[in-house]
Amino acid sequence: MSVAIDRKRWCEGRVREVYRWTDKLYSLRVDAPVQPFTAGQFTKLGLVIGDELVSRPYSYVNAPGEAPLEFYFVTVPEGPLTNRMVGLSPGDAIEVMSRASGFLTLDEVPEAPNLWLLSTGTAIGPFLSILKTAQPWLRFERIVLVHAVRLAAELSFSDSIDSLLREHPEQFEYVPVVSREDTAFALRARVPALIEDGRLERRVGLPIEAATTQVMICGNPDMVKATSATLYTRGLARNRRREPGQVTVENYW
Numbered sequence: 001m002s003v004a005i006d007r008k009r010w011c012e013g014r015v016r017e018v019y020r021w022t023d024k025l026y027s028l029r030v031d032a033p034v035q036p037f038t039a040g041q042f043t044k045l046g047l048v049i050g051d052e053l054v055s056r057p058y059s060y061v062n063a064p065g066e067a068p069l070e071f072y073f074v075t076v077p078e079g080p081l082t083n084r085m086v087g088l089s090p091g092d093a094i095e096v097m098s099r100a101s102g103f104l105t106l107d108e109v110p111e112a113p114n115l116w117l118l119s120t121g122t123a124i125g126p127f128l129s130i131l132k133t134a135q136p137w138l139r140f141e142r143i144v145l146v147h148a149v150r151l152a153a154e155l156s157f158s159d160s161i162d163s164l165l166r167e168h169p170e171q172f173e174y175v176p177v178v179s180r181e182d183t184a185f186a187l188r189a190r191v192p193a194l195i196e197d198g199r200l201e202r203r204v205g206l207p208i209e210a211a212t213t214q215v216m217i218c219g220n221p222d223m224v225k226a227t228s229a230t231l232y233t234r235g236l237a238r239n240r241r242r243e244p245g246q247v248t249v250e251n252y253w
């Protein structure tokens with residue numbers, strides 16, 4: 001049975017590559033004529049499964065205007081879409097929502113000297129898109145990217161991060177956090193605990209304080225909630241359009 005797809009909202013993309021980072025983590029690289037988006041936003045990807053278009057939101061990892069489009073995903077046990085996406089081959093079709101959505105963008109973030117980007121797992125993606133643009137480097141004196149994963153093998157995108165470190169040696173700091181194994185280089189704990197005991201700030205040599213700091217948090221909703229709560233005890237506040245603050249968030253589920 002063919003499924004009617006609203007061509008005003010969806011464009012047909014072509015898979016260039018499904019790049020395997022680990023047995024669970026993949027980058028889907030796609031060519032698709034999407035509308036312009038702002039770094040940090042997400043779109044939807046969809047595949048016809050049975051008699052319906054199954055679609056889910058995914059953040060752009062590529063910068064606006066960059067081709068191919070890149071989406072970084074984890075296969076979720078029993079997940080209907082991710083377990084199908086992983087089997088795609090170059091040339092296969094995939095539906096991409098033409099218009100992007102989302103407010104995890106620098107346009108929403110007030111001015112401050114320092115920007116902290118806190119992510120778990122696949123939610124490093126929107127921050128990489130932002131960091132590939134010129135805007136953050138023009139706006140902030142110091143930028144810290146924190147990537148929290150369970151295992152060191154899940155610290156993907158090391159080439160992109162190394163390039164950023166080379167390009168912005170004084171301005172950029174990358175802090176890997178690996179929660180379930182010891183490594184020589186990563187912090188081992190959950191992000192809220194690392195803020196509470198001061199280890200994160202000591203590692204970077206930069207305090208997280210309301211007067212100087214903007215924080216963007218993305219990923220696991222429990223981490224987003226717990227980290228926000230920790231930051232609120234430090235005097236930072238949720239950033240809203242009508243009531244600007246220092247903490248801008250996006251939950252992945």
Ligand SMILES: Cc1cc2nc3c(=O)[nH]c(=O)nc-3n(C[C@H](O)[C@H](O)[C@H](O)COP(=O)(O)OP(=O)(O)OC[C@H]3O[C@@H](n4cnc5c(N)ncnc54)[C@H](O)[C@@H]3O)c2cc1C
Binds near residue numbers: 074082083122123
């Ligand atoms: C705004 C937004 C942006 C998103 N961007 C991404 C992205 O760039 N990459 C990505 O992999 N996912 C992203 N997601 C999640 C994505 O939309 C799907 O939920 C996910 O890929 C699972 O789809 P599924 O059909 O296989 O399983 P579903 O049946 O939809 O599984 C949902 C369950 O899987 C778990 N889960 C979902 N996503 C993740 C994740 N990323 N990491 C860990 N556990 C997860 C949660 O327990 C959730 O309840 C985003 C979600 C939102 C709301």
Ligand SMILES: NC(=O)c1ccc[n+]([C@@H]2O[C@H](COP(=O)([O-])OP(=O)(O)OC[C@H]3O[C@@H](n4cnc5c(N)ncnc54)[C@H](OP(=O)(O)O)[C@@H]3O)[C@@H](O)[C@H]2O)c1
Binds near residue numbers: 150223
């Ligand atoms: N990664 C795997 O090996 C694995 C294995 C089986 C299934 N899965 C499934 O794959 C999906 C993605 O897993 P993932 O590893 O990318 O994401 P994840 O479970 O969100 O873990 C990423 C990081 O976030 C931390 N975290 C989790 N809850 C937190 C909280 N409440 N506060 C602060 N930090 C928190 C984790 O620490 P902790 O380690 O302390 O939780 C880890 O460092 C999940 O649906 C999971 O069920 C993953």
